[in-house]
Amino acid sequence: MRVLLVEDDPILAGQLAEEFSLAGYVVESAHNGVDGHHLGAVEAFDAVVLDLGLPQMDGISVLKKWRAAGRSMPVLILTARDAWHEKVDGIDAGADDYLAKPFHMEELLARVRALIRRAAGHASAEISCGPVVLDTRSGRVSLDGRSLTLTSHELRVLSYLMHHKGEVVSRTDLIDHIYAQEFDRDSNTIEVFIGRLRKKLPPELIKTARGLGYRLVCPE
Numbered sequence: 001m002r003v004l005l006v007e008d009d010p011i012l013a014g015q016l017a018e019e020f021s022l023a024g025y026v027v028e029s030a031h032n033g034v035d036g037h038h039l040g041a042v043e044a045f046d047a048v049v050l051d052l053g054l055p056q057m058d059g060i061s062v063l064k065k066w067r068a069a070g071r072s073m074p075v076l077i078l079t080a081r082d083a084w085h086e087k088v089d090g091i092d093a094g095a096d097d098y099l100a101k102p103f104h105m106e107e108l109l110a111r112v113r114a115l116i117r118r119a120a121g122h123a124s125a126e127i128s129c130g131p132v133v134l135d136t137r138s139g140r141v142s143l144d145g146r147s148l149t150l151t152s153h154e155l156r157v158l159s160y161l162m163h164h165k166g167e168v169v170s171r172t173d174l175i176d177h178i179y180a181q182e183f184d185r186d187s188n189t190i191e192v193f194i195g196r197l198r199k200k201l202p203p204e205l206i207k208t209a210r211g212l213g214y215r216l217v218c219p220e
């Protein structure tokens, strides 16, 4: 899962990037409204954490511009404490959730996980596909109740497929959502991760949609 963090305070921005990376996300950061708006307008993200008080363009304007352009990724805004009008403005501008500063990092991570799940149509913290269960809180995967050992990239690929089960997911989608921008984005590596996942999972679960990508087919 790929998140965009737009926060101008250098200390908080650093903490956010570190915590989200540790939690297994691919992180892109912007430190002002103009850069943040640009990234969110042209790149694909599974969620955005958007500070409202930003240099160059404020967060509400950034969010309004994204929504006006049809960008529908879930956005959580960070508001100043006790500034209830910011929450109202933010929700009116298209925010999906908000958190007032100062906040506990655990709560932010939990809220972002919930936003990503809800955007994918899953209300529960666990997503299952036949005998495979992904716990989105811990990032653990089990098969028939037994814990599976996956590398971080295998987990990212499987997690993206689980959040979009039944849908065709293109290689480009997978590359966008599992690699950081500066990483060598070789689409052949996706095939390698898919091949490894097929060995660890029931092989018929991940179908190849020829020329289009992959589809997770769940026996119900």
Ligand code: CA
Pocket (backbone or CB within 6 Å): 007, 008, 009, 051, 052, 053, 054
């Ligand atoms: Ca700020």
